[in-house]
Amino acid sequence: MAPTKLTGKHAEISAFIDRFDVFLFDCDGVLWHGNTLLHKTVETLDMLRSKGKQIVFVTNNSTKSRRAYKKKLDGLGIPAEVDEIFCSAYSSAVYIKRVVKLPADKKVYVIGESGIEEELRNEGVQYFGGTDPEERIQMQEEDYTNFVPDPEVGVVLCGLDHYVSYRKYAKAFQYLQNPETLFLATNVDSTFPNKGKLFPGAGSISAPLTYMTKRVPLSLGKPSQAMMDAIEGKFQFNRKRTCMVGDRLNTDIKFGVEGGLGGTLAVLTGVSTEEEILSSDAIAVPDAYLDQLSDLLG
Numbered sequence: 248m249a250p251t252k253l254t255g256k257h258a259e260i261s262a263f264i265d266r267f268d269v270f271l272f273d274c275d276g277v278l279w280h281g282n283t284l285l286h287k288t289v290e291t292l293d294m295l296r297s298k299g300k301q302i303v304f305v306t307n308n309s310t311k312s313r314r315a316y317k318k319k320l321d322g323l324g325i326p327a328e329v330d331e332i333f334c335s336a337y338s339s340a341v342y343i344k345r346v347v348k349l350p351a352d353k354k355v356y357v358i359g360e361s362g363i364e365e366e367l368r369n370e371g372v373q374y375f376g377g378t379d380p381e382e383r384i385q386m387q388e389e390d391y392t393n394f395v396p397d398p399e400v401g402v403v404l405c406g407l408d409h410y411v412s413y414r415k416y417a418k419a420f421q422y423l424q425n426p427e428t429l430f431l432a433t434n435v436d437s438t439f440p441n442k443g444k445l446f447p448g449a450g451s452i453s454a455p456l457t458y459m460t461k462r463v464p465l466s467l468g469k470p471s472q473a474m475m476d477a478i479e480g481k482f483q484f485n486r487k488r489t490c491m492v493g494d495r496l497n498t499d500i501k502f503g504v505e506g507g508l509g510g511t512l513a514v515l516t517g518v519s520t521e522e523e524i525l526s527s528d529a530i531a532v533p534d535a536y537l538d539q540l541s542d543l544l545g
């Protein structure tokens with residue numbers, strides 16, 4: 248069925264909101280662009296909370312831990328508890344610790360930033376790479392000569408990394424030659440919306456590894472249902488009374504549709520366009536869409 252555009256009529260918006268008790272909110276492209284809040288984000292979230300709705304922040308952005316997200320949300324005037332935040336760095340760390348059960352003598356090689364490192368530390372998982380400045384230095388002759396694959400590497404985990412380097416790729420490539428080394432990605436978004444433009448996303452960081460190793464990472468961010476199950480495990484919500492709000496069809500909306508949620512709501516302030524949402528071959532179709540989140544204020 249074609250999605251309905253909610254245009255701000257009070258009765259229509261109220262009826263939509265009343266269908267749900269829980270709203271899962273994507274962040275980049277829905278609530279903010281970088282560090283800039285989108286129009287009336289705080290007022291819209293306050294309105295939902297005043298109606299007794301539960302809000303959970305579900306982001307694929309792995310550069311921050313849940314604690315760092317809380318700080319960001321607080322700084323932007325959005326009160327939130329750490330437990331109300333699900334980021335792909337957290338879901339990856341939990342997966343490695345509790346699903347893979349990575350043995351204590353094995354470690355994770357990280358292509359990514361401090362969010363991943365902090366969540367791995369919280370789960371007691373050993374790691375290296377990540378934000379280590381040595382990882383950004385150009386490869387020298389001796390690095391090629393002396394490279395010895397580390398048998399303790401059990402996982403290569405790749406997320407958004409603004410400092411990705413040839414050295415990191417070279418090391419990950421060598422570790423992934425071992426078929427027993429797991430290849431995981433926090434998420435595989437091809438692009439990242441910021442300031443009304445698109446930039447390379449985490450999936451564009453892991454793509455060269457797929458090209459060079461012919462291996463495809465298991466992604467632990469949206470639309471992976473491992474993330475949905477983890478959120479449900481924590482909040483015990485009724486999926487039919489839950490709505491996923493997001494800007495991207497192939498992550499957020501697909502996540503909600505495949506998770507069997509009662510509803511999905513797309514906004515046009517991020518990656519997917521109205522044309523893509525209405526296209527007959529849309530990868531996932533939301534129930535409704537809005538020009539911007541604050542249209543929920545009616």
Ligand SMILES: O=C(O)[C@H](O)[C@H](O)COP(=O)(O)O
Nearest residue numbers: 274275306307308436448449
């Ligand atoms: O490439 C990425 O990591 C993502 O584009 C980005 O961080 C998405 O974050 P979200 O829209 O899920 O908040």
